[in-house]
Amino acid sequence: MREPTVASLMTREVITADVGSSFKELVQLLEENRISAVPVLDGGYPVGVVSEADLMPKEEFRGGTEDAPGMFAGRPAKHRWEQASGVTARDVMTSPVRSVAPGLSASAAARELAAAGVRRLFVMDSDGALVGVLSRRDLLKLFLREDDELRTAIRDEIFGRVLWVDPSTVDVEVTGGVVTLEGQLERQSEVEIAEHLVRALPGVVDVHNQLRCGWNDTAHPRQTEIFG
Incomplete structure (x- = not known):
């Protein structure tokens, strides 16, 4: 964007x-x-x-x-x-x-x-x-951008065009520039990217990220150390 x-x-x-x-x-x-x-x-x-x-x-x-x-x-x-x-x-x-x-x-x-x-x-x-x-x-x-303008930009631009996520699967609420995100995405990395992009959007005051994911693709596999 x-x-x-x-x-x-x-x-x-x-x-x-x-x-x-x-x-x-x-x-x-x-x-x-x-x-x-x-x-x-x-x-x-x-x-x-x-x-x-x-x-x-x-x-x-x-x-x-x-x-x-x-x-x-x-x-x-x-x-x-x-x-x-x-x-x-x-x-x-x-x-x-x-x-x-x-x-x-x-x-x-x-x-x-x-x-x-x-x-x-x-x-x-x-x-x-x-x-x-x-x-x-x-x-x-x-920071004087209207809440409805921010909500539209988040739904259509960030989720629809950048992340290729169906906007209808994500609930976006904006009050006083503070954004609340709810819904489920496929991967944890998408959840993190979505929050990063929303925070970077001009006019956003804060983000409450309540998005869930189907699977966590950012978790590192447990490594076992062998002491000899």
């Missing part, structure tokens, strides 16, 4: 700033559009990102009037102090842009977000042009 891609989930209309955008313009962009970060473009291509965190040093260090961090301070603290004196997007932005390709799968994008510890990834095509933005919220929308 095909997994949703970044292109199918991303927001295509992206609010952007230019490298020459002033500090105040950046604050206004975030406030007026109710967003927490904006990509910075240079010649139409993303070169950095300005987030609320990038703007806060202006207040943290009172515009650079506070003493600079000591010689033993880490690079992050020194970078924030430098941002405090910034007046344009180029001065305060964070680079490089964390990006993903439109064709990346939803699960791979979720792993990218988790590994980077960011709220969003900007989507860039093969030429480096900005084509969208993918946020945590965009990915979480997958």
Whole structure:
């Protein structure tokens, strides 16, 4: 079964700033559009990102009037102090842009977000042009799929087309994204594969697998050890 891609989930209309955008313009962009970060473009291509965190040093260090961090301070603290004196997007932005390709799968994008510890990834095509933005919220929308839609996909796609099992022999119930499977399959391996495929289906919250099997083809024969 095909997994949703970044292109199918991303927001295509992206609010952007230019490298020459002033500090105040950046604050206004975030406030007026109710967003927490904006990509910075240079010649139409993303070169950095300005987030609320990038703007806060202006207040943290009172515009650079506070003493600079000591010689033993880490690079992050020194970078924030430098941002405090910034007046344009180029001065305060964070680079490089964390990006993903439109064709990346939803699960791979979720792993990218988790590994980077960011709220969003900007989507860039093969030429480096900005084509969208993918946020945590965009990915979480997958769990808003209707229960009936999930039930149909499980019955028709997973059991009917992938496992070649007559859907009428399996009872599939979905409540709040939680799937309950009942019925009997021929082999234990099919029971395990069915649960794996259902859990991997976008929008499924959990699976209660109560399927039975005619015979267990996964059991290992008992081996007798002979000690001499």
